[in-house]
Structure formats: structure tokens, C-alpha cells
Amino acid sequence: MTEQKSTSAPAPYPGIFLTFEGIDGVGKTTQVQLLAKWIREELGREAITTFEPGDTLLGRSIRTLLLNPEPTAAPVSARAEALLYAADRAQHVHEVILPGLKRGAVVISDRYIDSSLAYQAGGRELSSEQILDMSRLATGDVWPVRTYLLDMSVEQSHRRVAQVRGEQPDRLEEESASFHERTRQAFLKLAQKNPERYLVIDATQSIEQIQAQLRDDVRKLVEQ
Numbered sequence: 001m002t003e004q005k006s007t008s009a010p011a012p013y014p015g016i017f018l019t020f021e022g023i024d025g026v027g028k029t030t031q032v033q034l035l036a037k038w039i040r041e042e043l044g045r046e047a048i049t050t051f052e053p054g055d056t057l058l059g060r061s062i063r064t065l066l067l068n069p070e071p072t073a074a075p076v077s078a079r080a081e082a083l084l085y086a087a088d089r090a091q092h093v094h095e096v097i098l099p100g101l102k103r104g105a106v107v108i109s110d111r112y113i114d115s116s117l118a119y120q121a122g123g124r125e126l127s128s129e130q131i132l133d134m135s136r137l138a139t140g141d142v143w144p145v146r147t148y149l150l151d152m153s154v155e156q157s158h159r160r161v162a163q164v165r166g167e168q169p170d171r172l173e174e175e176s177a178s179f180h181e182r183t184r185q186a187f188l189k190l191a192q193k194n195p196e197r198y199l200v201i202d203a204t205q206s207i208e209q210i211q212a213q214l215r216d217d218v219r220k221l222v223e224q
């Protein structure tokens with residue numbers, strides 16, 4: 001998988017950009033909210049929580065096109081899908097992320113470029129390089145200083161999604177299980193390739209244990 005930009009160069013803005021990644025159901029959203037609250041209360045800094053896809057007005061429409069398409073619409077092609085995620089990201093950086101960073105805020109995004117690399121690359125049609133090029137164009141090369149990968153097995157994440165929805169976990173059909181497993185492995189590979197940016201966290205730990213790890217790391221980043 002593609003090498004990404006080194007984060008050793010100083011960021012051209014006073015804020016701190018953090019992202020969370022992982023397959024569905026690993027508890028990103030809870031951790032993002034708790035971390036932001038702690039940053040505001042304990043570090044006395046502005047913290048903005050945001051997400052992809054869909055945290056701008058334009059993005060909300062794109063999210064609907066991607067995740068709740070018209071039932072009669074033809075399947076979205078791999079290229080159109082990747083470009084729609086990139087368009088959402090372009091608007092997200094322009095409207096939310098960069099203004100926050102320029103103001104000196106800690107901006108925390110639930111998913112970013114790595115989600116496109118993990119979910120959209122690896123199929124037969126588009127390479128990691130192509131997905132990365134699209135995201136670079138979309139973002140003007142704005143990279144997080146840290147990416148937290150919440151990692152757990154596909155089985156466990158599936159059970160958790162069912163639990164949150166108050167449902168019995170149904171059997172993961174093979175196709176879906178192998179898709180999620182591929183995505184999980186893609187994230188782990190990205191983490192391996194970018195050790196200076198990534199922190200991999202065992203998402204089977206308690207909420208408090210995960211928060212403690214995150215807070216330790218954020219404190220260091222803020223004091224740097």
C-alpha cells in the first residue's frame with residue numbers, strides 16, 4: 001500500500017488535526033466525543049468534532065447519494081463512489097477542517113483519507129495510488145498529525161453493532177465478513193506503513209482504558 005506524506009514537517013497552521021479510523025462498530029464515535037470534552041475541559045482548548053461522509057450541507061447530500069441511494073438507481077460505479085467521497089472531503093476540508101485548524105482548534109474527524117484507502121482501494125478497478133491522488137487533490141494535502149486506529153476483529157465489531165441496535169447478532173454472511181476483514185487488514189497495513197502518524201488501539205478494551213491511552217497521546221501532542 002502507498003507510502004504517505006511524512007508528518008515531520010511543521011504544520012502550516014496553529015491547530016492540531018486528529019483522525020479516527022476503523023471498521024464499522026469499533027466505537028469511534030463514543031471515543032471522539034469523550035476526547036473532545038476532555039480537551040475542552042482539561043486542556044482548555046477549542047475542540048471540533050466532525051465526521052465523513054456528510055458533515056457539511058453539500059456533504060449531507062453526497063452522503064445520501066452514497067449510503068441511501070434511490071432504490072431504483074443503478075449501482076454506483078467504483079470510480080463515481082471514490083469521487084463522491086473525495087468531493088465530500090474537499091468541502092469538509094474547505095468548510096470545517098481548515099478554518100478550525102487556522103483558528104488553533106483541535107479538529108477531530110471520525111474518518112478521513114485512510115477510510116477511502118481502506119474501503120475504496122483494493123477492488124479491481126482503482127489502485128491505492130489513484131485513491132490517494134484523488135484525496136490529495138481534494139484536500140490540498142492536509143494530513144492529520146495523528147490517526148487513531150481502533151482495531152478489533154470483524155466478529156466482535158459485528159456483535160457490537162447488533163448490541164447497540166438492540167438486535168440479536170445474525171450470522172455474518174461470508175461475503176460481508178470477507179469484505180470487512182479485507183478492510184480491517186487494509187487499515188492495519190496503513191498503520192504499519194505510517195508508524196509516525198498512526199497509533200493502533202485495541203478496541204476490545206473498556207471505554208475508559210481506550211480514553212486513557214488517547215488522552216496520554218493527545219497531551220504529548222499538545223505539549224510538543
Ligand code: TYD
Nearest residue numbers: 023024025052053085111112115116119120
Ligand atoms: P457511517 O454511518 O458514518 O459509519 P461509521 O460510524 O462506521 O463511520 O458510514 C460511513 C460509511 O462510509 C462506512 O461504512 C465507511 C464508508 N466510507 C467509505 O467507504 N469511504 C470513505 O472515504 C469514508 C469516509 C467512509
